[in-house]
Amino acid sequence: MTVRTVAIVPAAGKGERMGADKALLDLGGTTAIARIVATCRAAGVDEVLVVRRDGAAPLPAGTAAQVVVVPPGGEMADSLRAAQAALPASSTNVLVFPVDHALVEAETVVALLATVERGAAIALPLFRRRPGHPIALRRDVFAEIAEPTALLRDLVKRDPARVRVVPSANPWVHADLDHPEDLRAAQCALHGEPWSTVAQMFRHRSRRAYRPDPIPQPQLERLVDAARHASTSSFIQAYAVVCVRDAATKGECARLCSGQEHIVQAPVFAAICADLHKLAACCGRRGTSLQAQSFELFLQATIDAALVGQNLQLAAEAEGLGACMIGAARNHPEQLAKLLGLPPHVFVVFGMTLGHPSDDPLPRGRMPLAGVLHFERYDVAGTGAVLDGADDAMRAWARRTNAAGAGKKGRPVDETKGWSDRMARMWGAGSDYVAARQVLVDELRRLGFGLG
Ligand SMILES: Cc1cc2nc3c(=O)[nH]c(=O)nc-3n(C[C@H](O)[C@H](O)[C@H](O)COP(=O)(O)O)c2cc1C
Structure with missing residues (x-):
């Protein structure tokens, strides 16, 4: 058989962050590598080269x-350079198929292959306007990887x-x-199980660096529309x-x-506001006045805003965007309210950056679950162990x-301080x-929120 199209699967890493060899991960009852090979065969790829490090576990029989x-x-x-040297002489097209995209x-x-067959030098898949993998290349273009310092993305760019x-x-x-x-x-x-929202929650990380690509308005509208379907007090x-x-x-x-x-x-700074303005307007229509001095009402509006904010972050993450909540929006509530043209009885509970993330922070994890989840009664006796675990x-x-x-910005994080040290310093x-x-309480009062 004349080999025209070869898929190269770089699978030589140890999978340190995952804690397992990625090629051998179980994906729906089959390994990631078996899945890729089957996909390649189904797509008409003639041969698959899997690059493994010396000493790696053998591929499944x-x-x-x-x-x-x-x-x-x-x-x-x-x-890729090692695979390039091993390409069959007759091959004309190469597909680079990292295991992550199994x-x-x-x-x-x-x-992708058809696009290269039709004469393109390189073909990339595009999902929601962002390119991804696998990447198909004409063999002569892929050969540029032999340059000693070339990376695959250099060939693309x-x-x-x-x-x-x-x-x-x-x-x-x-x-x-x-990551797991x-x-x-x-x-x-x-598996098509109804757990994907839960899985998405586990994937959360605050993102603090973004590409300049805008979020299309329809997407932003959809995300906020979805987010506001959170429960809302009364x-x-x-x-x-x-x-x-x-x-x-945004600069301001x-x-x-x-x-x-x-x-x-x-590209977007979303100010998540507690908003009693519309309730005040309701009261105005009925010839009465909003009981804005009510601490309960302040709390209800603040909780409502927090629920929408969390929903918005989750929805954004589910669509591949990144977000970071910004509590510093309460540093100067009156100035921010003026900047954003907020009417009386509205304040920014927190802000949120939204965009296409360009950082890749490690998930922070959380304190031991025993510090959060109690059964029947709060387990006060367990607090010491929880703090040790959190540290x-x-x-x-x-x-x-x-x-x-x-x-953060390439600066090392203090490895000596535990969670309890940090909390005591912040809040002691x-x-x-x-x-x-x-000054927050006074500022909120002036913005039309009673605090009891
Ligand atoms: C209400 C709220 C306000 C926050 N404010 C800021 C902020 O002003 N700046 C920032 O960089 N992160 C902010 N964060 C993000 C937290 O620092 C972050 O959620 C926390 O450290 C846990 O990290 P993770 O979100 O990556 O899991 C805020 C989070 C919340 C919930």
Whole structure:
């Protein structure tokens, strides 16, 4: 058989963040690598080369693929160079198919290969306007990977004119299989179980760096519309969301929120407001006045806003966006209210940056569940162990973050401090946070919220 199309599956990593060899992960009762090989075969790929590190576990028996062995510790480009040297002489097209994208379906591969067959030098799948993997390349273009420092993305970026994008409805062209929660999400999607929302929740990380790509207005409208279907106390719907996209206004918002740069960078800064304005208008229509001095009403509106905010973050994350809540929006509530044209009885409970994330922070995890979930009665006796667990978890996260060079703006995180140290410093005697928010109550009163 003349081999024309070869798929290369770089699978030489140890899967350290996942804690397992990614090629051998279970995806719907089959391994990731078996799934990719089956997808490639179904799409008409003639041969599959799987790049494995020396000493890696063997591929499952019966995997219809050739194995190329590389020394451990290399990068993906090293795997691709090794595979390039092993390509059959007759091959004309190459498909680079990382294991992370094991859920990509054959129809996407067929479309990519057809695009290259029709003369494109490089074909990429596009999901929601963002390119992903696998990537199909003409062999002569792929051969550029032999340049000692070339990366696959260099080949793609070198000449935009030679790249064709292939729209895809398959979100897995963007997927990562880096963390256990990524695997859970993939497994849920495969099983079609109603757990995908839960899996999405486990995947949460606050994102603090963004690409400049805007969020299309229809998407923003849909997300806020979905978010506002949260439960609302007595159906008061006491919230509003002001989405700021104008760069100058966002800059002002950032200035009022202790200069947080990601507010400027994100295409959207959403101000999540507690909003009693509409209730005041209802009362006005009926010739009465809003009992805005009620602490209960303040609390209801604030809770309502928080529920919408959390829903919005989850909805955004479910669509591949990233978000970070911004409590610093309460640093200068009156100035922010003026900037955003808020009427009386409205304040920003917190802000939220929204956009296409460009950072990749390690999930922070949480304190031991025993500190949060109690059965029948609150387990006060367990608090000491919970704090120890929370401290250990925080230090372990700091170590992992530093090892991955993923600290805030590249700065290392303090590995010595546990969670309880941080909380005591933040909220104990002499707390800067408390001092900074001393004026909050007066400002909220002036904005039309009674606090009892
Ligand atoms: C109401 C609220 C306000 C927050 N304010 C900020 C903020 O002003 N700046 C920021 O970078 N992160 C902010 N965060 C994000 C938290 O720091 C973050 O959720 C927490 O450290 C846990 O990390 P994770 O979200 O990545 O799991 C806020 C979170 C909440 C819920």
